[in-house]
Every structure is written in structure tokens, then in C-alpha cells.
Amino acid sequence: MKIYFHPISLEHRTPSGHPECADRISRLEGYLKNRPIGAELEWRLPAPATVEDIARVHDLDYIHHIRDVCQGLKGDSSQLLDGGDTWAVRSSYSAALVAAGAGLEAVDQVMGNGDNQTFVMMRPPGHHARKASAMGFCLFGNVAVAAAYAREKHGVRRILVLDWDVHHGNGTQELFYGDSGVFFCSLHQSPHWPFSGDSGETGEGDGKDYTLNVPLPSGTRIGRYEELFYKIIRPRVEAFQPELILISAGFDAHLEDPLGGIQLETQDFGTLTRMVRDWAETYSEGRVVSFLEGGYNLMAMPQSVERHLLALNE
Ligand SMILES: [Zn+2]
16 A cells, blocks of 8 residues: 655654654655555655645635745744644645645545555644644644545545544644535543533534544553444444545554543554445545544554554555
């Protein structure tokens, strides 16, 4: 299977001690290359997305703002982009364009002939990025940009975005909240940052009932996830009949993750993946593009990604 990675991901530096650090990706790359799964992976070096690609979901003024902030930074200096903990350095704009561009190449791959399952191993992550602002370590909504591209370039009419990161994918939700062509489904810890994703948030206008939020209390284990996948989510996926499945694959619902309280174990990410694979085989001709979102324990995350890739590659 193909894995999309570019070393510019490592140049998006965050302040010392920041959980969303370049070490995440370098550890993950090293780990995967030294495991048996490494022999199955074809590494692809993606190109940047264009501004036009990003502007399908983000305001042009915001894209230019990120570009200008980054171009104005000298040397190793960094700048806070929001009221939280989302930072930029000089290379961050380039890294964010390539992170989004990787998703577009992965979409082209699964919509063409050949491998139908791919993984995008890039940072900065994307699912918190809002239409006109950075948020939660995210600059551009990589999954959202990919969904909009799949629709425009490949004529995909129904796209499922499944987000199992421990944090609610508020950015992706916002970008497609009034859109019936993208079914956004998020399982996340609640109450927890960013404090959105209540089960009453179901979409608006044409997008009414095309958002499904499944808030979970701290301490939730895999058995509850399986129950919800089968009883609540699968019937909705069946009704929607997705032609393409995008996964916002966060690994911060792991029990050892410092940023969440969910109790998933390493192998559970294989279990989640197999359930989504099953949907993909049934509805979307196997087409799945998975994007790395969170996951901040530098031991647990690479091991969990390995289980995810093994199950995607089965
Ligand atoms: Zn997260």
C-alpha cells in the first residue's frame, strides 16, 4: 500500500515540549520502516496543494494570512496563530500545503486503478482548522480539502468522513455542516476540548442529518466502540452509501495518550480499521484514504498506526 510522506512535515516546528511535535512523524517513520509492515509500504513524496485547492474550503484571505505570517518569520522564530496552542514557523505554510496536497494524491490513487487503501502521514494535522482560522494545532483541513477535491475532480457525490480522533473534528464538521454530499461522523471524548460535538449537532439546511456526533465519556473502551459502530453508525453509513471513505485517524484515544481519557489499546485501532474496511468493501469499492490526525504518546502512536495499516492492508 502507498503511504504519503514528505520530510517538510518535520520543518513545521512547534515550541519545545509541545505535544504536536516533529518527533511524532520521525519516530513513526523510523518505526514503520523497521517493522514487517515496512516491506508492504510504498513511500510516495507528495507535491503541495495549490491555493485554489485549499480555497475550496478555506477563505482566501485566511490562506494569504498564513502565507504572510510564515514568510514574515525569520530563522527559528515562531508565532502563535490562535488563542490556544497553534504555532507557525517559516516553513509551516509550505508544510501545510504539502500536507493537504498529499491527501489529493491519495484521493487520485484510490479513485484510479490499483491500491484502494492509502495512508497520509503528514503534519500539521487538519481536523480542527476552521474556515478562516487556525485551531488545535491545525492550519488547513487536510481531510476537508481532499473531500472537496474528490467531488470536483472525480465527481464523487457521497463521501463519508469518519473521525475517531479523541477530540471532536469541529473544523471538518463546520466546513460541511450544510452539505449533504459529505457525511461527517465523529466519535470523541466528551466533555473534552474543543467542547463541541454534542449529539444534537446534526447539520443544517441541506446538510441536516449528514453530521453524526457520538460523544463518549472518559474511560470508554473498545467494546462500546464496536457496539456503536454496529448499532448506530453502520445503519447510517448503509443509508448514505458512500462512494469514498476518508478517515481522520487520530491515535490519541489510546489509553496511554497524554491528551485524552479514552481507554483504547494498541490492537483496538486494528479493530476499528477492520470495521471501516468492511464498510468500504461493501459500499465504496474498498476506497479508503486515512489521514494521521492526533496521537501524542511517541511509543503508543506508532504501534497503533502499525495496527491500523496492517488492517487497511489485509
Ligand atoms: Zn486529537
